[in-house]
Amino acid sequence: MPTLPREQPEPSPAESHKARRMAESFGVDAQRYDQARPGYPEALVARIVAGSPGADGPGRPRVLDVGCGTGIAARQFRAAGCAVLGVEPDVRMADFARARGLQVEVAAFEAWQSAGRMFDAVIAAQSWHWVDPVAGAAQAARVLRPDGRLAIFGHVYEPPAEVAEPFAAAYGRAAPDSPFSGQPARRPLDLYRAMYAKIADRIRETQQFNDLEEWRFDWQQCYTRDQWLGLLPTTGGLTQLRPDQLDEVLDAVGSAIDSLGGRFTMHYTTLATTAVRAGAS
Template sequence: MPTLSREQPGPQPHHARRTAESFGTDARRYDEARPAYPDALVARIVAGSPGPGLLDVGCGTGIAARQFRAAGCAVLGVEPDVRMADLARAHGVGVEVATFEAWDPADRLFDAVTAAQSWHWVDPAVGAAKAARVLRPGGRLAVFGHVFEPPAEVAEPFAAAFRRVAPDSPFSGGPARRPLDAYRAGYAQTAEQIRATGHFHEPEQWRFDWERPYTRDQWLNLLPTTGGLTRLGPERLTEILTAVGEAIDALGGGFTMQYVTLATTAVRDEAP
């Protein structure tokens, strides 16, 4: 499902600021509909960090940040969209409004830097090097996100409707579903960017498999929070949701999503 799974319009999504900052169009829906991250992932990052201080890059409404806070971390979020930041603050997450590239760490250091479903919006020439700069020796960088690929019976009607109503969108040209290897290649590229800094031990690739059932209404609530749909007008959005809703009805009113959460993670070396 191209608009949901990639969350990005092309090979350099960090340039697409209007799309990157469109997720706050309905921040409350985003917060309610988007899935949390596997507890095992959170626990592994916390256990592999030297202390509780955590910087969450592109924290959005604080979905991951709240999980890390519940696991005992002292979390600071960085988020460019004030609408998302305000909702994260309402949940008790401290947030500074800025892109990660422009954010001023003010000599602060952290035990972990995380990016949940957000690293592709960061300039790759800046991101890993800046993460190294704000991590303590032994601190952990963890970049992770979900692979969203609903069943073909849902993905294909969605892709057809999207191509019909938004033929000029950069999201409309992809296949209805992408193989897992396409996502893994993106995380491998992140690992190369981390290696290129010369400030981290060898990156690791983690994978977590899980599933979640969706009713028709639950899935149609989530869809408008995804990259290709956040900037569509009401009429075009309704046409897409109608097509997807009919497809889910044909499946009996729901389906089970087989999720894969991928992560690239590396530990800051001891050099100053």
């Protein structure tokens, strides 16, 4: 979960969707983003598809991917047999996804016009914090079929202390005025679980969803030095740094990984808040 940048006019931490400068910074290098960012657990994808009303009917389940980015999650759902439509506000990300055969419409989800189209599932893969939580939940309810599933999910990951602490120190030196500077090197999982619980509260307030659940998937991935240094510039804290600032951070992290033998294992937790659209009355 990105931390809210200080450049915005003092919105609360729950209002990341107002931090447009950061939200629009990820498309600067869409190819790097797509290559470096991890996918999502196949068990999560399968569970969402199996729990969607279209899974038992003729044709393919229809999935709407909110903030689809370069299409990392969308391609997984397509591979699982779904017909996927992406909605993405950044034209650079949308063009990258289209070049890989995905159908994408450029718009902010809250303002997107469905033109009467309905979906078996609405997903948001590491993107819901850029959506107004109240307007977004209401929009999802409008475009979901009765018993359709809303699934909001994302990764929680903290490198080992031997990597996280040199990163935090170098970031503080390179960008002392950044809102990311001075943050703890590692943050507890409970912090992120609380954020997903707040998402569930906003969904519940619409009174249009039932069966709210929180899912958790634990997994791990090994990173080489080059792989991790390829991913870091795609994260919110680094997309807006100057080249010299970025180089200072990457040099420190690279040296830390070298001291571990050139690789390390990242432990991931993928959290999800899901709910089922209430049936027609």
